[in-house]
Amino acid sequence: MADSKQDQxxxxxxxxAGKAHGHVAKGHVASGDGQxxxxxxxxxxxxxxxxxxxxxxxxxITMRFFAxxxxxxxxxxxxxxxxxxxxxxxxxTRWKSxxxxxxxxxxDRVVALSTICTHLGCTPNxxxxxxxxxxxxxxxxxxxxxxxxxxPAPRPLERHKIYxxxxxxxxxxxxxxxxxxxxxxxxxxxxxxx
Amino acid sequence: MDTLKHVINVLSAPQVSxxxxxxxxxxxxxPTDRFQSWNRRLRLDWLWTVKGGILLxxxxxxxxxxxxxxxxxxxxVTKPDNVPIALLLFGTLFFLWLSMKQAxxxxxxxxNDQKPNxxxxxxxxxxLVWPDLVYIELIAGILCMAALIFWSIALEAPLEEPAxxxxxxxxxxxxxxxxxxxxxxxxxxxxxxxxxxxxxxxxGLMSLPYIDTEPGGSGYYSYSDRKLYVSLFxxxxxxxxxxxxxxxxxxxxxxxxxFGPYERWDLHKVVALTNINLSSLIWVKLLNQPLPDNIxxxxxxxxxxxxxxxxxxxxxxxxxxLKKFYARMGNVKYAVFMFLSMxxxxxxxxxxxxxxxxxxxxxxxxxxxxx
Amino acid sequence: MAEEEKKDFWARxxxxxxxxxxxxVGIPRDRRGRLMQVLSNFFxxxxxxxxxxxxxxxxxxxxxxGLSFFLFIVLTFTGVLLMFYYRPTIEYAYNDVIxxxxxxxxxxxxxIHRWAAHLMVIAVWFHMFRVFMTGSYKAPREFNWCIGVVLxxxxxLLSFTGYxxxxxxLAIWAITVGSNMAAATPFVGQEGPGVALLSIGNVNLIGxxxxxxxxxxxxxxxxxxxxxxxxxxxxxxxxxIAVFFMVVHFWRVRKDGGISGPV
Ligand code: HEM
Ligand code: FES
Numbered sequence: 014m015a016d017s018k019q020d021q022x023x024x025x026x027x028x029x030a031g032k033a034h035g036h037v038a039k040g041h042v043a044s045g046d047g048q049x050x051x052x053x054x055x056x057x058x059x060x061x062x063x064x065x066x067x068x069x070x071x072x073x074i075t076m077r078f079f080a081x082x083x084x085x086x087x088x089x090x091x092x093x094x095x096x097x098x099x100x101x102x103x104x105x106t107r108w109k110s111x112x113x114x115x116x117x118x119x120x121d122r123v124v125a126l127s128t129i130c131t132h133l134g135c136t137p138n139x140x141x142x143x144x145x146x147x148x149x150x151x152x153x154x155x156x157x158x159x160x161x162x163x164x165p166a167p168r169p170l171e172r173h174k175i176y177x178x179x180x181x182x183x184x185x186x187x188x189x190x191x192x193x194x195x196x197x198x199x200x201x202x203x204x205x206x207x
Numbered sequence: 208m209d210t211l212k213h214v215i216n217v218l219s220a221p222q223v224s225x226x227x228x229x230x231x232x233x234x235x236x237x238p239t240d241r242f243q244s245w246n247r248r249l250r251l252d253w254l255w256t257v258k259g260g261i262l263l264x265x266x267x268x269x270x271x272x273x274x275x276x277x278x279x280x281x282x283x284v285t286k287p288d289n290v291p292i293a294l295l296l297f298g299t300l301f302f303l304w305l306s307m308k309q310a311x312x313x314x315x316x317x318x319n320d321q322k323p324n325x326x327x328x329x330x331x332x333x334x335l336v337w338p339d340l341v342y343i344e345l346i347a348g349i350l351c352m353a354a355l356i357f358w359s360i361a362l363e364a365p366l367e368e369p370a371x372x373x374x375x376x377x378x379x380x381x382x383x384x385x386x387x388x389x390x391x392x393x394x395x396x397x398x399x400x401x402x403x404x405x406x407x408x409x410x411g412l413m414s415l416p417y418i419d420t421e422p423g424g425s426g427y428y429s430y431s432d433r434k435l436y437v438s439l440f441x442x443x444x445x446x447x448x449x450x451x452x453x454x455x456x457x458x459x460x461x462x463x464x465x466f467g468p469y470e471r472w473d474l475h476k477v478v479a480l481t482n483i484n485l486s487s488l489i490w491v492k493l494l495n496q497p498l499p500d501n502i503x504x505x506x507x508x509x510x511x512x513x514x515x516x517x518x519x520x521x522x523x524x525x526x527x528x529l530k531k532f533y534a535r536m537g538n539v540k541y542a543v544f545m546f547l548s549m550x551x552x553x554x555x556x557x558x559x560x561x562x563x564x565x566x567x568x569x570x571x572x573x574x575x576x577x578x
Numbered sequence: 579m580a581e582e583e584k585k586d587f588w589a590r591x592x593x594x595x596x597x598x599x600x601x602x603v604g605i606p607r608d609r610r611g612r613l614m615q616v617l618s619n620f621f622x623x624x625x626x627x628x629x630x631x632x633x634x635x636x637x638x639x640x641x642x643x644g645l646s647f648f649l650f651i652v653l654t655f656t657g658v659l660l661m662f663y664y665r666p667t668i669e670y671a672y673n674d675v676i677x678x679x680x681x682x683x684x685x686x687x688x689x690i691h692r693w694a695a696h697l698m699v700i701a702v703w704f705h706m707f708r709v710f711m712t713g714s715y716k717a718p719r720e721f722n723w724c725i726g727v728v729l730x731x732x733x734x735l736l737s738f739t740g741y742x743x744x745x746x747x748l749a750i751w752a753i754t755v756g757s758n759m760a761a762a763t764p765f766v767g768q769e770g771p772g773v774a775l776l777s778i779g780n781v782n783l784i785g786x787x788x789x790x791x792x793x794x795x796x797x798x799x800x801x802x803x804x805x806x807x808x809x810x811x812x813x814x815x816x817x818x819i820a821v822f823f824m825v826v827h828f829w830r831v832r833k834d835g836g837i838s839g840p841v
Contacts, residue, residue: 291697294697302704305637310711325632325839327631334629335613335627336622336627337627338612340629343634344641344644347644348648352652355693355694355697356686360686366675367747370750372750379752379755380748385734398759398767401759409731412723416724419715425717425838428712429713440710575771
């Protein structure tokens with residue numbers, strides 16, 4: 014067993030030596046046990062590469078360990094009532110604390126606006142007197158339709174999927190979101206027409 | 208009294224107070240010989256004498272305690288979480304003075320060809336660690352512990368309402384030592400303010416000893432021989448860190464609006480802050496044209512400004528006023544030094560533009576690079 | 579007579595086999611004894627045996643490095659005590675923190691821990707400022723300055739991770755903002771620049787459940803996972819790393835020639 018391994022290694026060494034011989038005559042300096050410097054170096058490279066690969070693998074496994082496979086998220090869909098429950102031009106905070114959604118009735122549609130500031134995730138407040146959402150963390154502000162216009166927020170608030178079920182009740186599905194800057198606000202699932 | 212308070216409220220607006228502080232800064236902490244001669248002519252070095260120190264502390268502490276008579280001011284500074292900030296401020300003032308005083312004393316000695324105060328003749332016998340140092344440490348520890356226990360009995364540690372993931376407090380503040388970064392978040396994209404700046408601060412601090420390799424000035428307080436570095440360090444520490452902590456802690460109120468020190472934190476204070484990008488400012492407002500579709504053309508003014516700031520100014524300086532400095536530093540060190548300094552200078556410029564003309568981004572390439 | 583006996587007792591006590599096995603040198607009475615005292619004691623051998631005059635003066639070092647270390651020890655001690663009551667889960671955390679005040683004797687352990695944490699941050703900053711103003715980062719102490727910067731970072735990280743533990747409004751919003759910055763990291767955060775490049779066809783490699791923030795929180799928002807993770811970071815991981823760097827820091831102070839001074 015040990016012998017055969019030794020044989021193989023010798024063969025490889027010989028092959029390496031042959032190559033070295035062809036190119037750089039000076040590089041072909043036999044070391045004590047008949048090994049050439051060139052082949053020795055290439056074995057060192059292989060060894061270290063294997064070592065590095067193993068360490069990299071370990072690091073990846075460790076990193077991956079930090080990402081759980083299953084999440085226990087709270088309920089993501091809910092029934093938000095009939096369209097008629099929301100007055101035109103109203104920003105409803107009814108579902109804000111439970112589901113993190115503002116139901117906003119714009120001129121021609123009802124949308125479900127996410128309450129997560131697109132800057133760094135605080136929850137803005139609806140200031141009715143100024144007709145804007147103002148974020149208390151770094152001062153971003155959004156208009157009623159969700160477009161950002163003050164402060165550091167880089168993009169408008171996200172809207173979530175909203176549709177009418179069989180009974181004509183609006184259902185909000187938070188797992189699907191629509192972003193204005195990707196031109197998704199006209200997709201039919203992003204609003205309920207009135 | 209009320210008019211005085213009102214004047215202070217107006218003056219403390221960042222566009223005024225920061226500008227004033229930034230200009231005054233270079234006279235108080237001169238970075239070059241020219242500034243230093245001004246500093247001497249204005250007798251500003253008097254601040255770092257015993258008398259100057261007493262006056263400085265009396266002024267600041269007096270103003271602080273007078274201000275606590277004002278209910279709005281008191282309401283804010285006496286929040287338990289703001290107590291460490293007051294401690295930090297008085298401490299900063301004291302240690303600033305203490306180090307500058309020793310630096311000035313040593314500068315005078317060095318100018319007279321004397322050794323600095325810290326120098327001990329090698330023939331003098333050394334101080335024994337046991338008992339001298341060990342007892343100092345013991346006493347320092349006991350005093351510190353006593354102060355801590357007293358503080359803990361006097362003031363309850365803050366604890367707010369239980370966590371509520373759908374309601375942000377207004378204003379919602381970071382822990383005080385990160386208020387400088389939180390303030391940066393108002394002006395810069397999160398990945399710059401939250402990721403790039405901290406990395407630059409850490410790497411910048413680490414690279415300091417490898418940039419400042421000037422001989423001498425080690426092991427004793429001094430200013431004159433190291434003015435450029437001391438001045439820049441102070442600029443970062445006092446203006447970009449401590450000043451922003453003060454602003455963040457005491458002057459940022461509900462909805463993250465600015466409030467003067469004696470102003471009531473009004474939830475409904477209306478401040479119109481509609482942002483505008485440099486591109487729309489130039490193309491639409493100045494040139495009366497629609498925004499070009501090509502992003503590069505649209506943003507070319509901003510890109511040109513950035514390029515000028517980071518790529519043109521440093522070589523220009525190297526060829527003119529910093530000629531000798533550049534020759535001593537060599538290319539690599541000079542480049543790193545300049546990058547860090549220009550970055551430090553660019554922060555206040557951007558902040559200032561936001562305060563005055565509501566500029567949002569100099570260069571805005573959505574999803575990639577907003578500055 | 580009684581006097582005699584007493585003296586005799588102490589003489590025998592300090593001269594006893596057991597005492598001498600613990601403390602190798604007697605009570606230091608002369609210079610040599612004092613030197614030996616420092617040399618032969620594990621806890622004191624952090625120090626050199628003697629120092630130049632300026633180095634023990636308060637106005638030179640302000641004692642700030644020492645205080646930072648002292649506060650770290652206080653924090654470790656009080657922190658471990660807090661761990662006897664505090665449970666890092668959403669149901670218990672907040673109430674446990676209240677109980678620390680209401681139901682533990684004296685009720686100030688949490689206060690000491692929190693105020694000491696603030697003090698430590700301040701002390702570390704002033705320490706850095708002193709080192710800068712005395713030019714002590716210059717050769718041969720460049721590397722120790724770098725270790726110091728790492729220590730500053732870890733002090734802030736410790737404090738920041740501790741901030742989440744009381745699970746109150748201050749806590750979760752500070753950490754929400756902080757951890758969302760991780761989501762903005764270039765390439766590895768889902769909101770950061772460059773993520774669009776890391777995709778195969780329409781599928782993004784970096785998304786809500788695979789970016790830097792997710793690894794940090796173990797969840798898509800601040801919740802039970804984040805609380806437990808920050809607890810482990812705060813109580814085990816970061817203190818261990820900080821201790822490691824402190825040890826190197828102190829060792830380097832000695833090896834770089836002791837406290838800096840003019841030549
Ligand atoms: C081995 C060392 C440490 C241990 C075992 C420890 C343990 C703990 C525990 C169990 C808590 C939760 C109890 C509470 O929230 O009141 C806590 C809170 C905290 N810790 Fe530590 N800690 C250590 C070191 C530090 C250090 C070095 C710092 C900062 C420099 C620090 C800063 C904080 C802060 C700011 C809190 C929040 C305190 C509060 O709001 O009550 N801790 N720590
Ligand atoms: S999180 Fe809303 S402005 Fe920063």
